[in-house]
Amino acid sequence: MQNFEFHNPTKIIFGNETIGRLAELVPSDARVLILYGGNSARKNGTLDEVRSALGSRFMQEFGGIEPNPSYETLMQAVEYIRTEKLDYLLAVGGGSVIDGTKFVAAAVNFSGDAWNILLNHGRNIDSALPFGTVLTLPATGSEMNCGSVVTRRETHTKLAFMNTHVFPQFSILDPAKTYTLPTRQIANGVIDAFVHITEQYLTYPVGGMVQDRFAEGLLQTLVEIGPKALATPEDADARANLMWTATLALNGLIGAGVPHDWATHMIGHELTAAYNIDHARTLAIVLPALLHEQRNQKHDKLLQYGQRVWGINSGSEDARITATIEATRDFFERMGTPTRLSDYDLGNEAIDLVIKQLEAHGMTQLGEHGDVTPEVSRRILTTAI
Amino acid sequence: MQNFEFHNPTKIIFGNETIGRLAELVPSDARVLILYGGNSARKNGTLDEVRSALGSRFMQEFGGIEPNPSYETLMQAVEYIRTEKLDYLLAVGGGSVIDGTKFVAAAVNFSGDAWNILLNHGRNIDSALPFGTVLTLPATGSEMNCGSVVTRRETHTKLAFMNTHVFPQFSILDPAKTYTLPTRQIANGVIDAFVHITEQYLTYPVGGMVQDRFAEGLLQTLVEIGPKALATPEDADARANLMWTATLALNGLIGAGVPHDWATHMIGHELTAAYNIDHARTLAIVLPALLHEQRNQKHDKLLQYGQRVWGINSGSEDARITATIEATRDFFERMGTPTRLSDYDLGNEAIDLVIKQLEAHGMTQLGEHGDVTPEVSRRILTTAI
Numbered sequence A, B: 001m002q003n004f005e006f007h008n009p010t011k012i013i014f015g016n017e018t019i020g021r022l023a024e025l026v027p028s029d030a031r032v033l034i035l036y037g038g039n040s041a042r043k044n045g046t047l048d049e050v051r052s053a054l055g056s057r058f059m060q061e062f063g064g065i066e067p068n069p070s071y072e073t074l075m076q077a078v079e080y081i082r083t084e085k086l087d088y089l090l091a092v093g094g095g096s097v098i099d100g101t102k103f104v105a106a107a108v109n110f111s112g113d114a115w116n117i118l119l120n121h122g123r124n125i126d127s128a129l130p131f132g133t134v135l136t137l138p139a140t141g142s143e144m145n146c147g148s149v150v151t152r153r154e155t156h157t158k159l160a161f162m163n164t165h166v167f168p169q170f171s172i173l174d175p176a177k178t179y180t181l182p183t184r185q186i187a188n189g190v191i192d193a194f195v196h197i198t199e200q201y202l203t204y205p206v207g208g209m210v211q212d213r214f215a216e217g218l219l220q221t222l223v224e225i226g227p228k229a230l231a232t233p234e235d236a237d238a239r240a241n242l243m244w245t246a247t248l249a250l251n252g253l254i255g256a257g258v259p260h261d262w263a264t265h266m267i268g269h270e271l272t273a274a275y276n277i278d279h280a281r282t283l284a285i286v287l288p289a290l291l292h293e294q295r296n297q298k299h300d301k302l303l304q305y306g307q308r309v310w311g312i313n314s315g316s317e318d319a320r321i322t323a324t325i326e327a328t329r330d331f332f333e334r335m336g337t338p339t340r341l342s343d344y345d346l347g348n349e350a351i352d353l354v355i356k357q358l359e360a361h362g363m364t365q366l367g368e369h370g371d372v373t374p375e376v377s378r379r380i381l382t383t384a385i
Helices: A019-025 A046-057 A071-084 A095-108 A115-119 A183-201 A209-231 A236-249 A263-275 A279-293 A299-310 A317-334 A348-360 A374-383 B019-025 B046-057 B071-084 B095-108 B115-119 B183-201 B209-231 B236-248 B263-275 B279-293 B299-310 B317-334 B348-360 B374-383
Strands: A004-014 A032-036 A058-062 A088-093 A131-135 A147-152 A157-162 A170-173 B004-014 B032-036 B058-062 B088-093 B131-135 B147-152 B157-162 B170-173
Touching: A004 A019, A004 A236, A019 A046, A019 A131, A019 A170, A032 A046, A032 A071, A032 A095, A046 A058, A046 A088, A058 A071, A071 A095, A071 A147, A088 A095, A095 A115, A095 A131, A095 A147, A115 A147, A115 A157, A147 A263, A157 A263, A170 A236, A183 A209, A183 A236, A183 A263, A183 A279, A183 A299, A183 A317, A209 A236, A209 A299, A209 A317, A209 B209, A209 B236, A236 B209, A263 A279, A263 A348, A263 A374, A279 A317, A279 A374, A299 A317, A348 A374, B004 B019, B004 B236, B019 B046, B019 B131, B019 B170, B032 B046, B032 B071, B032 B095, B046 B058, B046 B088, B058 B071, B071 B095, B071 B147, B088 B095, B095 B115, B095 B131, B095 B147, B115 B147, B115 B157, B147 B263, B157 B263, B170 B236, B183 B209, B183 B236, B183 B263, B183 B279, B183 B299, B183 B317, B209 B236, B209 B299, B209 B317, B263 B279, B263 B348, B263 B374, B279 B317, B279 B374, B299 B317, B348 B374
Parallel strands: A004 A170, A032 A058, A032 A088, A088 A131, A131 A170, B004 B170, B032 B058, B032 B088, B088 B131, B131 B170
Antiparallel strands: A004 B004, A147 A157, B147 B157
16 A cells, blocks of 8 residues: 545535534634526525525625636636625535635635636645535535636636645535436436546555455445436435445545546546536546556456456456456446447547647646556547547 | 434544654644553654654653553543643554543543543533544554543443544554554454444445445455454555554444444443453454344344355355354454453353443443343343353
8 A cells, every 4th residue: 555645624414404504514704605506506496495594694696607617707706705705605516616616715815817726736725715515416526525627718728726725614415406417417427426436446456455445335336326326316325325425436535545547537628628528428438448548557456346346257357357348338328428439429630639638738648657648548539439 | 324424634644654744743832742551652663753753842751551541540641731731642552542642632621520521421522632643553443533432440430432622633554563563452453443343334224335335345354454464464565454444444434324333342341341351352252142142133234244245145044144143253263362251261240240330331222223231231241151
């Protein structure tokens, strides 16, 4: 096992009928801005519940944070907070709203051009407004980590930042709030969580036995509940386990002390920035192709993953690895998510653009070995056609 | 899944050669008291390393905290801290030293008789001195939770308390510090962690799929590494995984949203208080007997545990449950730990005393259903002869 540091101070409030807990979680003298995305939070009554629980602490709301939240929109929130002298943020939504809120929290106090936060990947943050979250969409894990991804629409640039100042103080996870989500968002959530896990698990063995077992347990859970969560929106157990699994997939725990990959995410980000494909769908395109391409580097872990998660025990090692990768692809397809670039009407031109953007963003040594060069990324994307 | 709250703010620093990190973890103006147990921390050089890293922050040390730390000894530390105006504690040792430090941290500021902290199980704590830990013995998980158990020698009373004020600010986990531990302490650590897990897992199903998978992953890890950790002290992977497993066994994660048992611990505590048997050894005596006695109440989880952890898939349900319980007992025995009261020269007289003490301490409705009455505890102990 590698040396590691693990620290996660976010308080999780999990379960049905828990939004009322806001009354005790938010300081009584806070001047709160609620940040949210589209109109679903309003229509399904969550915004009303939140406002009611906040009482006189509720000052203003800021809607319209997009999927893949944009720098341009978020800077409007920053100006608004400065003008109105608000001092506490509450994100109500999924990963995009929470990621956006993290950026806003850090940017309000930032001196100089806030875009520098992203160019420096957050290393230059030294304070942030306190904030909490009410999660309505299980997927990204943003509700219990200190990472965020923001897109500058103007330049199609999607960049990530991390800083311990942007851990949510608390996150309320009410699985019943997911019952009304569209099927495609549930599928996206399952796949996003799935690939967060594989990015921290499918690398090379370092003797992190607990991390491996936890990663496999989360993957097994997703395999078991994914189809149920799609088929039966009000399956309380499926939705509760999906919500908690997605949180644990990226709260730092399974990634502590083991190598990480993240090449699938980095390549996927460029597909989203260029073609506005849902984040999770880009992962479903890239991961199977990347596993084929990196089957030698990931040999031992692919065999272990196949055996423990998919029960693939027979055949040559090569055949087992192929079967394991195809089982993964098949799972994504069963979640209603196409896994080929051509399914999205993309081909060689798109590959040229993505490679150019990866190079422009310095993404030239991806993967756990740093050996996913632009040339390798091109092979991966070609395999993905 | 049941509703739950999960919050664990302790920072973990894990790995070899990490004690030097104390220099940045402890505030530069702290006046530090080091608390430790016997002379092993001094002999193996850990105390010297700690003092060197603390530099001028090191003020005093307080040794002699016993296994099953005593109220009487800890109150001496409390007086000492008040006299010397120390303001930061550093526990160097295993669970007993850390548990003791938690009590000291809470008692220093407590007005009135500090024994009331234990009588109230910690609900009356409203502040505590800040403290960190350097863990040298993997077992109890105390390094990443806010619970503690203290014994009043005078009355043979062993009581537990919990309060969020006594989370360690940080814990340093260096697996190499465990290489010199006696075999019996390693065996105790493995069994203590094992039973912490079963107390949160072997109850009844509530659809906590992730919690189950995590509990099973930790148990599988202990089954795999326990014998190696005994046989080969310097097996770095075995010791590192043992240390991290024992921490995760009782940091709140696997117990969030599921029922708990703890009857084995409560009955075991009385055996330790009355006969000074190692804590883990009492658990190895009580658990197999308790599982036999509660096989109907725990039916579904025992089958799942047998299948997933021990690979017991064939035979009647009853036969599988019996085989599962005996596999558990056999594991404890392979760890060099006798599992029968008679192995410790105890019989019916001891049972009479333990039942009397359970009644005196209000432990009359134990277990996840509250159905482990003194009569049931007597049957369990009789089975354990």
